[in-house]
Amino acid sequence: MSMLLVQALNGLQFGVLLFLVAAGLSLVFGVMDLINLAHGVQYMLGAYVAATLGVWTGSFWLGALLALPVALLVGLALEWLVFRHLYRRDHLSQVLATFGVILTVEEATRALWGSAPQTVLEPMALTGGPLGGVEIVSGLLYPTYRLIIIGVGVVVPLLLWFLVERTRAGMLVRAGATHPAMVAALGVDIRRLFTVVFAFGAMLAGFAGALASPIFPVAPGMGDTVLILCFVVIVIGGVGSIRGAFIAALLVGLLDTIGRAMLPDALRLVLDPSAARQTGAALASMLVYIAMAGILFFRPAGLFPGARA
Amino acid sequence: MPDEPLLELNGLCKSFGALAVTSDLSLTVRPGEIHAIIGPNGAGKTTLIHQISGTLRPDRGTIRFVGRDVTALPFERRARLGLARSFQITSVVPGFTALDNVALAVQARGGSSFRFLRPVSGETALNDEARAALDTVGLGRVANTPAGALSHGEKRQLELAIAIAMNPRLLLLDEPLAGAGPEETERLVGILRDLRRRYGILLVEHDMQAVFALADRISVLVYGRVIVTGTVDEIRSHPEVRTAYLGEDALA
Amino acid sequence: MSGQLRSHSLPLAALLALAAAPFLGFGDGFALSLLARAMILGMAAVSLSLLIGGAGLVSLGHAAMMGVGAYTVVAFDAAGVSEGVIVFPAAIAAAALFAFVTGAVSLRTSGVHFIMITLAFGQMAFFTASSFSSLGGDDGYTLYARTEWLGTRILDSRLTFHFLCLALLALVWLGCSLLLASRFGRVLRAAKENPQRAQAVGFQPYPYRLVAYTLAGAVSGLAGALLANASEFVSPALLSWTRSGELMFMVILGGVGPLSGAILGALTIVLLEEWLSHLLVYWRLVFGPLLVLSVLFLHGGLIGVIPRTRAALRLLPWTRRNANA
Numbered sequence: 001m002s003m004l005l006v007q008a009l010n011g012l013q014f015g016v017l018l019f020l021v022a023a024g025l026s027l028v029f030g031v032m033d034l035i036n037l038a039h040g041v042q043y044m045l046g047a048y049v050a051a052t053l054g055v056w057t058g059s060f061w062l063g064a065l066l067a068l069p070v071a072l073l074v075g076l077a078l079e080w081l082v083f084r085h086l087y088r089r090d091h092l093s094q095v096l097a098t099f100g101v102i103l104t105v106e107e108a109t110r111a112l113w114g115s116a117p118q119t120v121l122e123p124m125a126l127t128g129g130p131l132g133g134v135e136i137v138s139g140l141l142y143p144t145y146r147l148i149i150i151g152v153g154v155v156v157p158l159l160l161w162f163l164v165e166r167t168r169a170g171m172l173v174r175a176g177a178t179h180p181a182m183v184a185a186l187g188v189d190i191r192r193l194f195t196v197v198f199a200f201g202a203m204l205a206g207f208a209g210a211l212a213s214p215i216f217p218v219a220p221g222m223g224d225t226v227l228i229l230c231f232v233v234i235v236i237g238g239v240g241s242i243r244g245a246f247i248a249a250l251l252v253g254l255l256d257t258i259g260r261a262m263l264p265d266a267l268r269l270v271l272d273p274s275a276a277r278q279t280g281a282a283l284a285s286m287l288v289y290i291a292m293a294g295i296l297f298f299r300p301a302g303l304f305p306g307a308r309a
Numbered sequence: 310m311p312d313e314p315l316l317e318l319n320g321l322c323k324s325f326g327a328l329a330v331t332s333d334l335s336l337t338v339r340p341g342e343i344h345a346i347i348g349p350n351g352a353g354k355t356t357l358i359h360q361i362s363g364t365l366r367p368d369r370g371t372i373r374f375v376g377r378d379v380t381a382l383p384f385e386r387r388a389r390l391g392l393a394r395s396f397q398i399t400s401v402v403p404g405f406t407a408l409d410n411v412a413l414a415v416q417a418r419g420g421s422s423f424r425f426l427r428p429v430s431g432e433t434a435l436n437d438e439a440r441a442a443l444d445t446v447g448l449g450r451v452a453n454t455p456a457g458a459l460s461h462g463e464k465r466q467l468e469l470a471i472a473i474a475m476n477p478r479l480l481l482l483d484e485p486l487a488g489a490g491p492e493e494t495e496r497l498v499g500i501l502r503d504l505r506r507r508y509g510i511l512l513v514e515h516d517m518q519a520v521f522a523l524a525d526r527i528s529v530l531v532y533g534r535v536i537v538t539g540t541v542d543e544i545r546s547h548p549e550v551r552t553a554y555l556g557e558d559a560l561a
Numbered sequence: 562m563s564g565q566l567r568s569h570s571l572p573l574a575a576l577l578a579l580a581a582a583p584f585l586g587f588g589d590g591f592a593l594s595l596l597a598r599a600m601i602l603g604m605a606a607v608s609l610s611l612l613i614g615g616a617g618l619v620s621l622g623h624a625a626m627m628g629v630g631a632y633t634v635v636a637f638d639a640a641g642v643s644e645g646v647i648v649f650p651a652a653i654a655a656a657a658l659f660a661f662v663t664g665a666v667s668l669r670t671s672g673v674h675f676i677m678i679t680l681a682f683g684q685m686a687f688f689t690a691s692s693f694s695s696l697g698g699d700d701g702y703t704l705y706a707r708t709e710w711l712g713t714r715i716l717d718s719r720l721t722f723h724f725l726c727l728a729l730l731a732l733v734w735l736g737c738s739l740l741l742a743s744r745f746g747r748v749l750r751a752a753k754e755n756p757q758r759a760q761a762v763g764f765q766p767y768p769y770r771l772v773a774y775t776l777a778g779a780v781s782g783l784a785g786a787l788l789a790n791a792s793e794f795v796s797p798a799l800l801s802w803t804r805s806g807e808l809m810f811m812v813i814l815g816g817v818g819p820l821s822g823a824i825l826g827a828l829t830i831v832l833l834e835e836w837l838s839h840l841l842v843y844w845r846l847v848f849g850p851l852l853v854l855s856v857l858f859l860h861g862g863l864i865g866v867i868p869r870t871r872a873a874l875r876l877l878p879w880t881r882r883n884a885n886a
Binding site for chain 3: 029035037082085086089091092093095096097099100101102103104105106107108110111224228231232234235239277278281282284285286288289290292293296297300301
């Protein structure tokens with residue numbers, strides 16, 4: 001039972017990371033109608049920068065903090081170099097050009113840091129007492145750092161909600177998502193709005209990468225896996241919907257984590273161990289996609305159909 | 310039964326939120342007649358067309374076409390039953406030639422389209438029929454021009470040719486004269502006049518001169534309901550129509 | 562007819578060059594296996610071009626269909642079956658089935674949703690392939706032997722294999738071109754350009770798109786089975802989404818309109834990758850920006866370069882005088 005609890009917490013924490021990446025992706029798509037495959041690159045860079053700066057400064061937290069402006073700058077640079085030329089192009093061109101950006105940036109990462117994964121020590125893991133772990137049920141310590149990530153998952157959505165629903169910039173973003181021509185006609189510099197949204201999304205993804213760096217291997221392909229799961233999140237949640245992205249991200253995080261941990265064991269009840277391990281692993285990796293297919297079959301526009309299809 | 314109506318709408322209702330765009334609407338189109346629907350902007354004409362063609366589902370009421378209830382049938386199934394629709398904003402396949410546009414419609418009603426290896430350009434019977442439909446509307450000379458390169462009026466004519474090529478029972482024409490110049494209008498009215506008697510036609514049109522010249526019966530739609538149906542003369546002299554439609558004119 | 566010949570002159574020249582290549586100094590094992598790879602990926606690219614250019618379906622999971630074909634060969638090999646009469650039809654059928662099932666779900670959506678969902682299904686296939694440890698898992702699987710045909714080891718000859726791939730590539734190109742020109746293809750193209758119009762004359766696009774998606778899957782399954790034989794090794798990398806992106810790049814680089822563009826694109830990219838990776842360690846630092854630049858600036862693809870150049874030449878003053886004379 002406590003095993004299930006731990007896996008549920010791990011799943012939540014994975015879901016939070018997915019949400020941070022998916023929120024930016026969904027915003028950028030909702031406002032600019034741009035499908036940006038290279039969004040995962042921001043996540044990867046966030047992790048690398050946090051890892052490197054963490055070593056330089058001797059503090060993980062300082063490194064993670066510094067990763068934010070770096071991700072922001074890289075996002076702005078990419079927007080200026082590539083993405084702004086794609087806003088008026090069809091989705092096919094957007095997919096391909098941003099794919100080219102991924103190839104380039106991942107190769108550059110390989111050239112700078114090598115192909116081997118970077119290791120980042122989990123902060124606070126070695127500290128004793130309440131800073132190291134929290135006793136969630138009697139006798140079971142859960143790392144405080146991971147609980148902090150889950151806490152981020154509570155704070156950031158609230159912050160986002162406030163920004164989008166309660167500020168002038170947020171109002172423009174919402175209006176820009178539904179009536180871009182109208183907003184432009186009202187004298188709003190839609191270009192600048194795009195840049196701001198884009199940079200913000202890039203920063204969120206970079207933040208997610210920095211948070212993830214102690215937990216997942218920091219390697220050149222790490223952004224791709226997350227990116228594709230984020231697509232699943234967006235498809236399930238409904239394109240352009242932050243609320244949908246949040247719920248879907250937690251769903252995908254939980255399903256994926258718990259499936260991987262439990263399915264092989266569960267199948268052992270009906271199959272012999274080796275077959276159970278293989279089938280369980282295969283099924284677990286398919287689980288998220290099967291769920292997506294199932295949801296789409298009944299709701300082709302996702303759980304919370306957004307402004308744009 | 311010559312008098313059985315081709316199309317019969319019965320108690321049709323459709324609301325968007327609190328706004329009733331179609332309320333308790335009933336009307337018929339008989340074989341061989343042009344039944345025009347007029348009404349001020351916002352009267353719900355286009356919404357009605359959508360419900361008849363099957364792109365919008367009514368909240369209540371039934372639609373009978375050629376003697377069967379088609380209320381639940383999707384757009385393309387109604388098309389196959391012989392309901393040809395033109396669009397308010399011209400809708401042709403721009404990359405196809407005029408001939409291919411029409412041939413697509415011929416193909417839809419004759420034989421399977423799950424044929425994979427025989428080039429369709431070689432199907433003479435199919436292309437001849439398409440050419441005949443183009444000739445009917447006077448577009449024979451531009452048969453091989455890409456539809457996207459035709460003038461606005463020619464695209465209008467092409468839409469008619471596509472509709473004819475479907476060999477339909479009923480033509481559902483949504484403002485076929487919209488955006489056409491005076492000469493084009495004259496030509497299109499001429500074509501429509503030739504087509505009457507061959508099909509039932511439900512005509513939604515703003516050009517009153519054309520409507521009065523063409524229609525056998527006219528229904529006046531105001532705020533989603535038919536306030537009166539009658540012949541051209543009856544409509545001209547109807548007091549309620551004059552108030553609703555002509556506004557100050559009637560007050561003066 | 563002569564106009565058609567002209568518009569296909571570049572790909573026809575490419576096919577002729579491929580036929581002549583073994584006798585013009587490219588007959589060594591390395592060159593032949595490189596060309597075989599290019600031709601096989603060309604088949605998959607043609608089938609993707611059928612979807613993108615013909616049906617307007619931007620699939621980002623096309624490598625998965627190739628992967629299903631390849632892994633069918635692997636599964637039979639692991640079971641000790643290497644008879645082509647069984648293996649090849651099975652590979653094609655498996656890929657078609659995979660395409661049919663995933664297509665049935667994906668095609669309920671459109672636009673960006675479709676791109677994301679095909680990508681997701683592709684990824685699902687990738688992870689599934691990696692999790693089968695009996696088929697090599699992440700490390701991949703080395704075939705015991707190339708597929709036989711009625712007991713003969715005919716595919717073991719590189720030259721035979723070269724011409725088999727060439728013939729199949731030409732056949733796939735011809736077949737897909739005929740398909741687009743047929744009744745079926747016309748419905749598909751109409752539904753791409755104006756789905757509302759297709760419905761108005763009585764066509765529901767869904768079944769036509771699903772059949773096209775399934776057929777494209779079958780062709781990719783064939784390509785996958787050939788690819789497994791070409792390299793005698795299959796790993797999940799074959800199904801990775803970057804492979805799907807690469808296939809898409811082949812289609813766009815060659816030119817979306819005519820299917821032959823995909824053949825040109827495949828040849829160009831396979832050879833370019835090979836050349837760059839010999840030149841540089843971090844060759845994607847050049848390849849990636851090239852990709853971005855070609856999307857931003859090369860409208861219409863390589864296949865459009867000749868007519869465009871010709872049109873540009875016609876505008877020059879001296880050529881114009883010649884034309885008048």
